[in-house]
Amino acid sequence: MKILVNGIQSNLRFSSAHVIPGHESCGYIHGHSYFVDVEIEGERAGDFEFVVDFKDVKGYTKAICDELDHRLLIPVYNDLIEFKDFDKEKDSIFNLKKKHTVHFKIDGKGYSLPGVDCVFLPLPYTSAEELSKFFAETLAKKLSETYDNLEYVAVCVNEGIGQGAEYRKDL
Numbered sequence: 001m002k003i004l005v006n007g008i009q010s011n012l013r014f015s016s017a018h019v020i021p022g023h024e025s026c027g028y029i030h031g032h033s034y035f036v037d038v039e040i041e042g043e044r045a046g047d048f049e050f051v052v053d054f055k056d057v058k059g060y061t062k063a064i065c066d067e068l069d070h071r072l073l074i075p076v077y078n079d080l081i082e083f084k085d086f087d088k089e090k091d092s093i094f095n096l097k098k099k100h101t102v103h104f105k106i107d108g109k110g111y112s113l114p115g116v117d118c119v120f121l122p123l124p125y126t127s128a129e130e131l132s133k134f135f136a137e138t139l140a141k142k143l144s145e146t147y148d149n150l151e152y153v154a155v156c157v158n159e160g161i162g163q164g165a166e167y168r169k170d171l
């Protein structure tokens with residue numbers, strides 16, 4: 001059986017800035033009011049014969065939304081983003097988070113921002129495609145800690161109403 005959680009109606013939303021380096025129109029920092037729909041299929045199980053408890057799905061998804069909300073999303077592994085004093089090959093992303101000010105170039109343009117204003121993601125892009133994969137994998141990992149009856153977790157990250165990308169993580 002399948003359960004569905006509607007992001008708008010369940011308040012699974014976040015508002016963030018991002019940039020798609022090298023893209024003609026999306027290569028400038030701009031923002032979206034995102035919302036996240038979740039679909040999970042699995043066997044009904046446990047005391048209440050749930051597929052999964054809605055409270056868990058909404059709570060874990062909201063936690064990811066809150067982490068990204070009101071920040072600039074930076075895809076650390078994008079080839080057009082270069083950081084000062086940070087080696088993508090060797091250094092941990094946690095080191096970027098801790099910096100008071102992060103200096104970087106996106107497609108040759110220079111920025112200096114407080115580390116706390118940014119979220120550094122281990123992704124090549126912060127497109128709806130990559131964000132949906134990030135959400136689905138993070139949520140699937142979290143749910144797998146307590147559920148062993150799930151077949152897949154699919155997440156659709158919408159960049160506003162009318163356009164989104166969905167990624168399905170099989171378990």
Ligand SMILES: [Zn+2]
Binds near residue numbers: 026031
């Ligand atoms: Zn955008």
